[in-house]
Amino acid sequence: MADYPTHEHDVLVIGAGGAGLRASIEASAAGVSVGLVCKSLLGKAHTVMAEGGIAAALANVDERDNWMVHFSDTMRGGQYVNNWRMAQLHAQEAPARVRELEAWGAVFDRTPDGKILQRNFGGHRYPRLAHVGDRTGLELIRTLQDHGIHKGINVFMEYTVVRLLKDGDRIAGALAYSRERGRFAVFKAKAVILATGGIGKAYKITSNSWEYTGDGHTLAYDAGAELQDMEFIQFHPTGMIWPLSVQGILVTEGVRGEGGILLNNKGEQFMYNDIPDNYKNQTAKDPEEGWRYCQGDRNAQRPAELLTRDHVARCIMREVKAGRGSPHGGVYLDIAWIKKKIANAPEHIKKKLPSMYHQFKELGNIDITTEPMEVGPTTHYVMGGVKVDADTQMSRVPGLFACGECAVGINGANRLGGNSLSDLLVFGKRAGEHALKYAKEHAAPSLNADAVEAAAKWALEPFDRQGGDEGPYVIQHALQDMMQDLVGIVRKEDEMQRALEGLAKLKERAKKAKVVGNREYNPGWHTALDLHNLLTVSEAITRCSLLRKESRGGHFREDYQNKEAAWAKVNLVTRKGPDGEMQVEQVPIPEMPAELKQIIEEMK
Amino acid sequence: MTATAETQGAQMVTLRIWRGDANGGKFEDYSTPVTHGMVVLDAVHQVQATQATDLAVRWNCKAGKCGSCSAEINGRPALMCMTQLAHVLTDQPIVIEPMQAFPTIKDLVTDVSWNYEVKKRIKPFQPRKPDAPDGTWRMDQVDVDRVQEFRKCIECFLCQDVCHVLRDHHKHEEFIGPRFLVYVAALEMHPLDTADRLEDLKDRDGIGYCNITKCCTKVCPEHITITDNAIIPLKERVVDEYYDPIMRLWRLFVPKRTALPMVSS
Structure with a gap:
């Protein structure tokens, strides 16, 4: 095999964002050897850009919250084409995954009684997002990184995987190149975990970095795994739109969670003009009630600005098309208005949304404590990904696992904000655990030169x-x-x-x-x-x-x-046909067990 | 290099970019059109896409959150993604070069692996026993404010780059630099942490090398008050522990503490 250096591990993890790091930590816990290959330097992966928080029903702020509410919120947000088993596991296990981060050194914002604080977010019935200002992703990735570097994981920074290698049907490793030297390296492994994130760079306007080129999706597809739900792309409603050079950069939903409102050029709070039927019972009747909700009034419903991202993005597009947009083709997002409601509003905004304050100040010459931002939709997340078993995260290729954004399941047709960080913790851990188990049960594969x-x-x-x-x-x-x-x-x-x-x-x-x-x-x-x-x-x-x-x-x-209704019963599955052409097939969604159906019914 | 015909009419800027590798290199000039609000990284990308596709530059988020695109712009360490062209424009070309405190790999990309080695040596977080039966802790916001300031660090290593102990005196073997003093401060001031890193700070990590010129604080894109809030308090703790005669005497009679005095729980 030419003279490429060969690195042999029990488990190889591709991608070092939250999912890859969490999987590596889990796999290394049982003493097997773990290799971690990442395209960038450690700690720079896309997770770092997550802002708003981690969704987990800790019930620290509202004791009415529990996994069943979180589960039904996730299914409703995903319009019921989610993998219900993944949505269930996710809701049940997220709280333990968040508490574990605290044991590893994460420092979340606190409630008055000293617990982890939780904030409001779109589509979540109760304040549910554990957060650190608006830099939660950084806290998460740094905590996992600083914990992981003491676990004996072999990290290969700035390596890109070119292709997955197989031994017959099962996975055998990967061929990669190092960016620095441009030389190839062979990674031999009993199990491989894909944690490569998303596909945003397929679009012009995106909140994603250069890394998000669908690597894991494609590696898996080429290796014979299936993709599912690829039609579901999340366009985040609030990206920066001006100046052009910063177009697409994310403006966290946390702005709306803290009371920010969306306005058209007539000054109308247009989100109240169109509230979908399945959210009518959960949405404020007027802006006043919405504000009370943001202030923690338990009898108020959440503001229309916190409807799901797919809906908010379309409402913004409609305003712009109808000529009610802002000068640069978006709408206004205003947090400065809260000065009418609370004392010290500028300090409050800077404390709760420090990154947003700096981002607009330094890139847009706008002071968000005194003036509104201009925002518009930006390609943010792909709900579709590698089809995996809900419990083990293994694809149909034996030994090939996937977790985080590059896997499919928990989000259905639309992801709720905050569910991605909890997704990557819950399923990163599961992928690591089951890849480890698989590696222990199987002998080393052989590579095909x-x-x-x-x-x-x-x-x-x-x-x-x-x-x-x-x-x-x-x-x-x-x-x-x-x-x-x-x-x-x-x-x-x-x-x-x-x-x-x-x-x-x-x-x-x-x-x-x-x-x-x-x-x-x-x-x-x-x-x-x-x-x-x-x-x-x-x-x-x-x-x-x-x-x-x-x-x-x-x-x-x-x-x-x-x-x-007919489309609510199927997922679209994509695979490479024997002729090398892409095939798409409608696959029925398995029947949900009665107890989960009942939960959804009760939470309506 | 001159402006191409199709870009005539647009305002042009000349970037003087260092091109080369560990064996040496030279500055090359590239002219590229400027649009409103453009940052330095945009201009570099424009050059990369149209004139020099092999121009090496490290970047990820382009939003000041990942700390990858550190460089020196007109001699000043900064993130290319957070520096507006308009703020560095003069009648001279904009000079862009790699960080000087680390070995060059290629063009604007440097080998920062030393930082990762340093971090590994520092004693990891070691929490006290959980406060509640369910395995959780209680911390007040006021007690974590300072630690949260330190944890804003995006590891861009600009503070390491500007620090004369590393940049000019190359004390990489004896001094961990401002980034990791902030890291140690975040651990030492963490309300839950029980490990003691003072001896390491004094002996192995070289905290005494810092003579508080505050250059690191000035270049920090996260506006962390590195010197005043992290380094000076750590220096004080080291002094209290090892150089204070009254404390020495005190310790003869009183057993060594396990937790540090500034933390409250």
Whole structure:
């Protein structure tokens, strides 16, 4: 196998965000060897950008909360196409996962009686998000990182996985390259956990970093695993829109949780004009009641601004289309107004939303304690991902696990804010636990030298291409523009058909993309390789979106605007066919057990 | 390099970017159009996408939260994603170079692995027994405010870069630098922590090297009051523990404490 260095582990984890770190910690707890490969430096993964909090029914602020309420909130938010077993496990186990973080050194904001404080968030019935100001993700990743570095995990920073390797049907490891030297390394492992996050870079306007190129989705797909729910993309309602260079950067839902309101250019609090039927019982009748809710009034219902993200994003789009938008094509998000209600409002805002204050001050020249922000939807999260067993997180490829954003299940058609951080803790732990078990029960696989060589040869192709002078960035930008325009927040048949044709052309262009320079820390080369992943997930998103002829959660069809009962019974599963072409199949959702149905009924 | 025809009319800026690797290199000039509100990282990306696809730059969040894109802009350590071009524009080219306190890998990317090694050596968090039967603790907000300030750190290592003990005197073997003094402070002032790191601070970590010039505080993008709130209190604790004659005498008669006096629970 050429002369590539080979690293052998019982468990290999790909991705070092919250899910990958939590999985690594769990797997290393039983003394097996764990390798952790990450694209960036440790502690820089996308988890760091999570702002609002971790959803867990700790019931520290409102004792009426419990796992059953959290479960039913998650199912309602996901429009009932979630994997109910994952939603159940998630709601049951999240509180223990949060308390564990405190035992590892995390310092959450406190209640007056010294417990972990919880805040309001969209779609959650009670204040449920454990948080640290608006930098919860940083606290989470740093806690896991600082705990994990003492667990004997072998960390490979700035390594990118090119392909998964198999031994017959089962997983055997991965081929990766180091960014720094541009050299290949072979990772041999009995079990592999994918924790690679999302796909946001398939879109032009996104809150995601360069890393979010659908790597885990594509690695799994190419290795024979299935993807599910790829039509469900979360467009977060509040991203920065101006100046252009900061377009897409996230503005936390915590702003609305702290009492921030959405206004159109007429000064109307437009969210109160359209409240979906299944949320009528849980939503404030007027802004005054909404404010009382934010202040902790237990008899008040939550403000319309805290409806689910899919709905808020569409309401914003509607205001803009109707000509009631802000100058740069968004709407206004105002937290400064609370000065009418509380003393010391500027200090309060800076204390509760310090990152937002600095972000707008330094990037937008706006002081959010005195003036409103301009915001609009931004591609934020993919609900779809690698199809896994709910309890073990193993895909249909033996030994291949997935957790966090790159796995599918708990979110259904729309994720509630705060559920991603608890998802990655709960299922990161489960993936680590079961990968460890699998590794202990199985002998070491053997590697196929030809497969390694073929993958390495493929990865080096961009250096050898003759003719054609197109660089990888041009193709990446063309893809992002196209997905934004044709498979974005509002979708329709003819546009998505055009996107499929466009994808076919882009695939051809990607095969000819040329890179210059040498292999050492060459971002052009890395972008050329990422194109395969971006194109694969874009095709899956487009094909699934075409097939689902209804509107639900993060998937909105202008030509099929209603939710259809028949579509509530199926998930769309994507896999690579024997001919190498992408297949999408409708798969019935398993019947929910009576006790869970009853919980949902009772919480209505 | 000159402006291309299609960009004529737009306001242009010249970036003077250091290109090279561990064996050396030189500055190269790139001209690129400026748009309203653009940050330095945007301009670097524009150059990367159109003129120099192999230009190495480390970045992730582009929102000042991950601390990856640290560099020196016109000689000042800063995050490229949080520095507006408008704030560094002069009639001269904008000079962008890698951090000087760490070995260069390529172009704007440096080898910061030393920081990860240093952190591993520091005694980890060691909580006291839980306060409640359900295994949880109670802490008041006022008691965690200071620790939360330190935990804002995004590990951009700009404070390490600007610190003359590391940058000019290369005491990487004897001094852990401001970042890790903040890290130790966060652990030492954590209301639940029971470990003692004072001896390490004095001997191995070289806290005495810091002569409180406060350069680290000035460059911190998270506005952590590094010197006043973290380093000076740690220095005081070391002095109390090892150099105060009255305390020495006191300890002859009173057993060594297990928890530090400043923490309350």
